Amino acid sequence: MSTKHFIPDPTALVNTALRSLTLTHPGLSLDTAVKTVYRTPHPSSPFTAQVSLVSGGGSGHEPAFAGYVGSGLLAASVAGTIFASPSAEQIRRCLLARVPKEKGVCVIVMNYTGDVLNFGMAVEKAKASGVEAEMVIVGDDVGVGRERGGKVGRRGIAGTVLVLKVAGALAEKGYSLKDVTRIARLAADNVVSIGASLEHVHVPGRSTEVEDALGEDEIEVGMGIHNEPGSERIKTDLPGLVKKMLQHMLDQSDSDRAFINVSKADKTVLLVNNLGGVSxxxxxxxxxxxxxxxxxxxxxxxxxxxxGTFMTSLNGLGFSISLLKVQDTGLGKGCGMLELLDAPAEAPGWSAAIKTGTWDVGHSQDPPEEQEKAADEEQPSNLKFDRGLAKSALTAGLNKVIAAEPDVTNYDTIVGDGDCGIGLQRGAEAILKMLEKSKPTDDAVVFVQRIAQVVEFSMDGTSGAIYAIFLNALAHALREQSALSPAQLDVEKWAKALQQSTAALGRYTPARLGDRTLIDALHPFVGTLAKSGDVHQAAAAAEAGARETKGMKASLGRTVYVGGEDWQGVPDPGAYGLAQFLLGLSEGLQ
Incomplete structure (x- = not known):
């Protein structure tokens, strides 16, 4: 091992390395006294409305962890001396003074006793001070088996970086502390790692004597990132070494190390990490x-x-392999584990900058025909409805929307982009075409899903997205009411499902009653239907709601920026168009 260093003083080395991050990334600041690198609050980067993700540990693992501070990753990182945990007081000061706390703090640490105790103590102190905080512990190293790990468990190594990236991207999207913590733990539970090295490393400022040094032709399998001994020493070439490492990670017959079961069908993420000294x-x-x-x-x-280089052991002459088994986050499109890993991050240490679309082109898993077949496969339910009556009512409603296109377009020309009427007409015509050509079904969920799919493909813009979200949520809400045996769909079930889908829509748009949007027609319809069970009364309420948008000051959409007073004399185009559809629907049920 090399014992020569440009900066032999370990204290000066850590402090200057931390300070350098503020020179290479203008959005970072350093609290030198407690060795904390944190995102600099700035009006142009308002990250206060998100969960603050905090990590840290001993120095010597750069770019982990201070190098991962930045948008899309950490809010702050607390550093200890080389290979030693920071103190609880350092961490407490970070949690209480250096990161936004409005949406809570999620602390992610590797499974080392000092880190767990000190970060844990700081988390409890933060909680006692009124801060909502959670801690996630990552132990991914299969170099330590169950028997040897005992109560302590596995050490944390480079797989931790994948957990940080997933959680950081989710926090950046504004998800709750509960969600960020849950997904961080989900990732941590599904990642395994192992390292190997040709030699121990020398820590600046320490003795040059090394006990039990490796022989010239020996490789240590499972060596820790603090010079801890591995599981075994072997003499082999690279293929033999990789074979041994993968066996430790994936061999299900090894009961001591079979922590996750990865099959051919599973999606996985591979991280090959440089421990610092490999070219x-x-x-x-x-x-x-x-x-x-x-x-x-x-x-x-x-x-x-x-x-690349994601988590080092100073200038360690080795590498580690991490494998993440991709899991469903349950958070929908844009928030899958892969999408979170691919999401942009502006941190000095994060070097994986390939977009999702680029990955998709280079790593297609199925022929396009199979992909389309899988996407189009319908999942039946036991919720039945009167197909003939539904088709008649829908046809009447859709035709009324088409007839109203000139008025909607006129209104939207005054208050918007002028495309709302054409968009509604396009969607209505596409649904009518689907009603004529699709295979008949008396399954309410399948029927709604077909309509949602048509809307997704035929309607663009904001209205198209809102209707698609609402209809997909409606299909989900109906499916939740599906019994084990066939049951008839009635008005009460429709009303309950509509209430649920309206609530679901509210999670994706800030539009509320009184904001001059289609919500001003939707809410009265859903609320009146739930109370009265009468579609005609509900449609009349929707019409009244749309009419009341005349003169209503807009809070969302282009109308907010429109000058003059013309907008005061017309209703919101989206609300008007929806009300026309609902009126036609009710007329078709007579």
Whole structure:
């Protein structure tokens, strides 16, 4: 091992390295006294309305963790001395004084006793001060098996970076502390890692004597990132080493290390991490060998391959392999684990900058025909309805929308972009076409899903998105009411489902009653139907709601910016168009 250093003083080394981050990233600040790097509050980057993600640990693992402070990742990182945890007081000061606390704080640490105790103590102090805080502990190292790990469990190594990225992207999207914490734990529970090194590292300022040094031709498998011994020492070449490492990660017959079960069908993310002293050229060869063996020996083709320097052991002459088994976050489009990993991040240490679309082009898993077949497959329910009556009512409502297109277009020309009427007409005509050509069904959920799919493809813009979200939520709400045996759909069930889908829509748009949007027609309809059970009364309420938007000051949409007073004499186009549809629908039920 090399014992020569440009900065041999460990205290000066840590402090100057932390300060350098503020020089290379103008959005970062440093609290030198407590070795905390944090995002600088600025009016142009309002990140106060999101969960603050905090991490940290001993120095020497750069870019982890201070290098991951920035938008899309951490709000702050607290550093200890080299290979030693920061103190609870350092962390407490960070939690209480250096990060926004309005939406809570999620602390993510690796499973080392000092880190767990000190970060845990600080979290409890923060809670006692009134801060909503949670802590997630990552132990991904399979170099430590169950027997050896005992109550302490596995150490945390480079897989932690994937957990940070997933949680950081989710926090950046504004999700709650509960969601961020849950998804962080989900990722942590589904990642395994193992490292290997040709040599121990030398810590600046420490003795040059090394006990139990590796032989010239020995490789330590499972070596920790603090010079901790691994699981075994072997003499082999790169293919043999990778084979051994993957066995420790994936062999289900090894009861001591089978922490997750990865099958050929699972989507996975591979992280090949440089421990600090391997050349970029050699890392390329290592990455190729890992991918080749994963595919050849296990049938696993990672959908993401990240390779580079993510978590080091100073200048460690080694690398680690991490494999994340992708799980469903349950948060919908845009918030899957892969999308969260791909999401942009502006942090000095995050170097994986490939967009989702680029990955999709290079890693197509199924032929397009199969993808379309899977996407179009209908999932039946036991909720039945009168197909003939529904078709008649829908046809009447859709035709009324088409007839109202000139008025809607006129209103939208005055207060908007002038495209609302054409958009509604296009959607209405596409649904009418679907009603004529699609295979008949008496399944209410399938019927609504077909309409939602048509809307998604035929209507663009804000209105199209709102209607698509609402209809998909309506299908989900109806499915929740589906019994084990066939049951007839009645007005009460429709009303309940409409209430649920309206509430779901509210999670995606800030539009509320009185904001001069289509919500001013939708809410009266849903509320009146729930109270009266009468579609005609509900439609009349929607019409009245749309009419009341005349003169209503807009809070959303282009109308907010429209000058003059002409907008005061016309209703909101979206509300008017929806009311016309609902009136036609009610007339079709007579």
């Amino acid at each position: 970029v050229l050699e890392m390329g060869g290592i990455t190729d060998e890992v991918v080749r063996q994963l595919k050849g020996e296990y049938g696993i083709e990672p959908v993401r391959v990240l390779a």
